[in-house]
Amino acid sequence: MESSNPIEELHQPLLKKLLCYPLYVIFPILLIHFYLDPFYSSSTNIIIQTPFTNPITTPPPSLPFSLCDYTEGEWVPTEAAPLYNGSTCATIKNGQNCMAYGRPDRDFLFWRWRPSHCDLPSFSPSAFLRLVSNKHVAFVGDSLARNQLESLLCMIASAAEPHLVYTSGEDNKFRRWIFPSHNATFSIYWSPFLVKGIEKSAEKNFNQLFLESANEIWAKDLKDLDILVFSAGHWFLHSAVYYQNGDVLGCHYCENHTEIGFYDVFGKALKTAFESVIERGREMDVILTTFTPAHFEGDWDKLGACAKTAPYKEGEKILEGMNEEMRRAGVERVQEARARARDSKVRFRVLDVSKIALLRPDGHPGPYMNPYPFANGVGEHVQNDCVHWCLPGPVDAWNQILLDLISRGS
Ligand SMILES: *[C@@H]1O[C@H](CO)[C@@H](O)[C@H](O)[C@H]1NC(C)=O
Ligand SMILES: *[C@@H]1O[C@H](CO)[C@@H](O)[C@H](O)[C@H]1NC(C)=O
Ligand SMILES: *[C@@H]1O[C@H](CO)[C@@H](O)[C@H](O)[C@H]1NC(C)=O
Numbered sequence: 514m515e516s517s518n519p520i521e522e523l524h525q526p527l528l529k530k531l532l533c534y535p536l537y538v539i540f541p542i543l544l545i546h547f548y549l550d551p552f553y554s555s556s557t558n559i560i561i562q563t564p565f566t567n568p569i570t571t572p573p574p575s576l577p578f579s580l581c582d583y584t585e586g587e588w589v590p591t592e593a594a595p596l597y598n599g600s601t602c603a604t605i606k607n608g609q610n611c612m613a614y615g616r617p618d619r620d621f622l623f624w625r626w627r628p629s630h631c632d633l634p635s636f637s638p639s640a641f642l643r644l645v646s647n648k649h650v651a652f653v654g655d656s657l658a659r660n661q662l663e664s665l666l667c668m669i670a671s672a673a674e675p676h677l678v679y680t681s682g683e684d685n686k687f688r689r690w691i692f693p694s695h696n697a698t699f700s701i702y703w704s705p706f707l708v709k710g711i712e713k714s715a716e717k718n719f720n721q722l723f724l725e726s727a728n729e730i731w732a733k734d735l736k737d738l739d740i741l742v743f744s745a746g747h748w749f750l751h752s753a754v755y756y757q758n759g760d761v762l763g764c765h766y767c768e769n770h771t772e773i774g775f776y777d778v779f780g781k782a783l784k785t786a787f788e789s790v791i792e793r794g795r796e797m798d799v800i801l802t803t804f805t806p807a808h809f810e811g812d813w814d815k816l817g818a819c820a821k822t823a824p825y826k827e828g829e830k831i832l833e834g835m836n837e838e839m840r841r842a843g844v845e846r847v848q849e850a851r852a853r854a855r856d857s858k859v860r861f862r863v864l865d866v867s868k869i870a871l872l873r874p875d876g877h878p879g880p881y882m883n884p885y886p887f888a889n890g891v892g893e894h895v896q897n898d899c900v901h902w903c904l905p906g907p908v909d910a911w912n913q914i915l916l917d918l919i920s921r922g923s
Pocket of ligand 3: 768769
């Protein structure tokens with residue numbers, strides 16, 4: 514397998530650098546590290562908020578456009594096995610194929626999300642395929658977008674086989690599949706800022722974002738897309754300089770410019786992305802998967818960084834701080850876009866999974882981002898992924914909600 518030593522080499526200098534930063538900055542930097550690690554990249558995540566699902570009672574509407582708030586609920590045990598595993602699905606990224614890499618416990622597979630006020634139908638691969646037949650579904654964003662799309666492809670693959678028809682970019686950052694049986698197309702576009710940007714490099718240790726321009730890498734294809742799922746956010750935590758209309762707007766953890774944080778910046782990037790979709794004027798479903806929290810506890814490179822093997826109970830953890838701010842930035846921009854697009858053919862929805870994800874500390878690859886990490890005993894450093902999700906895993910539920918969301922039309 515493609516494992517081993519890049520990790521050691523990459524981490525030593527990184528750790529030294531990290532000592533200069535306040536702790537709060539460290540996770541973001543680690544995240545970037547994950548994203549840049551060749552074995553570790555894009556995935557997808559989606560948060561879901563579904564409009565009308567058999568309300569049992571009338572819950573207080575926490576989102577104006579949602580009659581049933583999926584975000585209220587709990588993870589309950591289920592005996593139903595996942596729709597796929599690493600043997601039945603060929604498209605799982607190595608670092609997220611946890612069982613194949615030796616994760617010993619299985620309990621994390623047997624939970625389902627049960628909303629408090631409505632029923633969430635189980636995922637039907639054939640229903641999903643029918644819904645997207647003759648359509649083009651695109652996932653745009655970072656490695657959590659990829660994680661979610663790979664989950665979705667695996668879930669659908671239990672009914673029909675996807676054919677990979679296009680791949681490009683380092684680490685498969687751009688790929689396209691077709692399900693010939695339904696003429697359904699799925700694409701993934703790597704665009705972690707959604708807007709035009711230059712990713713940090715060895716020469717420039719910060720990202721550069723151009724907030725007024727949607728990233729053409731996906732925007733150029735808008736004329737062909739029918740369903741567009743955006744999933745981004747974690748890259749906004751990294752140090753960056755922000756430009757708007759040729760001027761420096763400010764920066765985040767950088768020298769020489771005014772610190773402006775990243776919540777508003779994330780909001781601006783979403784707004785630019787959404788505007789570009791509205792301007793295109795094509796009939797389209799646009800869904801934003803909200804920010805999903807990481808679950809690092811203690812040192813990320815020590816045993817036990819995210820070692821829990823069961824979900825949190827309802828109320829045991831609340832969404833707060835940066836996780837909630839990032840979620841809110843997304844939800845509010847979708848609400849605005851929804852109002853803006855009222856007379857257009859674009860339907861905006863939010864897949865509000867932030868809280869649902871928060872309750873799943875057990876769903877990450879942890880040390881099993883690398884193959885059999887303990888084959889030679891437990892070393893001093895154990896690299897952990899507490900950001901992405903094992904496949905199968907909790908992210909499958911995002912897609913269960915996604916299906917419900919897009920099947921409801923309005
Ligand atoms: C994967 O799923 C198939 C079909 O359900 C099953 O036969 C097989 O044993 C599973 N493999 C693993 C490793 O769980
Ligand atoms: C197949 O789907 C694409 C959209 O992805 C559509 O443009 C095309 O017309 C479809 N082909 C047929 C034969 O319906
Ligand atoms: C910040 O300004 C100093 C002095 O002009 C310059 O040497 C340095 O390269 C600048 N840093 C960045 C990241 O541009």
